[in-house]
Amino acid sequence: MNLSYTFNEPSRLTLALTHPSAALEPGVVEHNQRLEFLGDAVVQLVVTQWLYEMRPGWKEGDLTRARQRLVNARTLARFADVWGLGEALRVGKGERTAGAPLTVNVRADAFEAVMGAVYLDGGLAAAHAVLVPLLEPVLEAIATLGDPRSALLEWCQAGKHPTPAYVVLGSEGPAHALVFSVTVEVAGQVYGPATGRSKRDAMAEAARVALAGLGLPVAGALE
Template sequence: MSSSRRSRRDAEQRPVADLAQILQQQSGTVIDESLLSRALTHRSYAYENGGIPHNERQEFLGDSVLGVVVTDHLYHQHPDLAEGQLAKFRAAIVNSRALAGVARELDLGSFVMLGRGETTTGGRGKDSILADTMEAVIGTVYLCGGIPAATALIHNVMDPVIAAAAELGAGLDWKTSLQELTSTMALGVPSYQIEESGPDHDKSFSARVIVGEQELGSGSGRNKKAAEQQAAEVAWRALKSRADAAGA
């Protein structure tokens, strides 16, 4: 790689120390910058730089820590919910779209280290990369400060997501909630149109949700369910705003 090209790519990346300071404020623990740097290293960058360590081990750890913290919170905050409802509640919180949204709030895209291909195809804004990086960051905070630090970070960045999930009602998923809302508004049953792209080992899916003859939302994801849920969320919010405005 030419030095000029490397400079352009590196200019897009903010210093790891900046993120370490943000995370220290959010978690209350000192962040090891070498661990954080690894958490920000995507496998595409690692491959282009001699197979250096990347973030997938920390991502694996962070995924488990996130699940434990959210599950513990829901268990204690909702003592009357059955296991099935708790599982749906957790799924509405711990998913790629929600994690990507949190990652954008932290501006993780400006810190992540990507290979040339991912950089040129907008990898800094991809939900999948942002969600995986967020999990790796959670894993890093856990390694630096244990469960107390990870819990503090997760609540600081995800409590709005938890609050939003509480709006979903008994179904606790966007597709069910959308169907309940369209039924209440006498709009009929939503239908979904799915398209897939990419090679078999790395497929992506896009979904559009149709209510009546109107497209109300679209979404994308690693599988059909994720794409449909994202499209249903967009449609639910649009219809809810319409219903609220009509009732005002």
């Protein structure tokens, strides 16, 4: 792991790296969902405060959009990869596929759980210290990103196609970490389903899928 923090109580990190599926294995009685719940709030607070301080000229809407881009499953999963959490995460036998990485949501949840553990162990200052270095490299990219839903709508209007039609297929997961599934119909073609931690995020992801399918620049991509 590449986490630049030494735990005063290493058991907190062990718990953060125990996926719920591992609780089905012999000898495992606790898993990381409670820490994930806490870590979600910690990440939101650290990112919000950091954006507020780093971009004093941004309006509320700009700050909100930037936070949405930073605090979503794809970005958090990428942060988890930087720390090497996927390899360190303890999961049940059926969770890993040979040669394939863990899913985006599993890696994002693990990142939040570790952030919750860091906060409990070292307080908000420690959480800030480990998260901000991950945020800094992507801030400028986020500031210049387009909105994929707006880009898709503009394409439809330019080609005199009907407005994109988004359909929320449903949601799954615990109440504090719901994952929504959405499709979008564009020019008679249905794209998706795409997922996100809110309906807004799922719709944006569906718009990205549609843009890619249409051979258009994928607005909002962080790669």
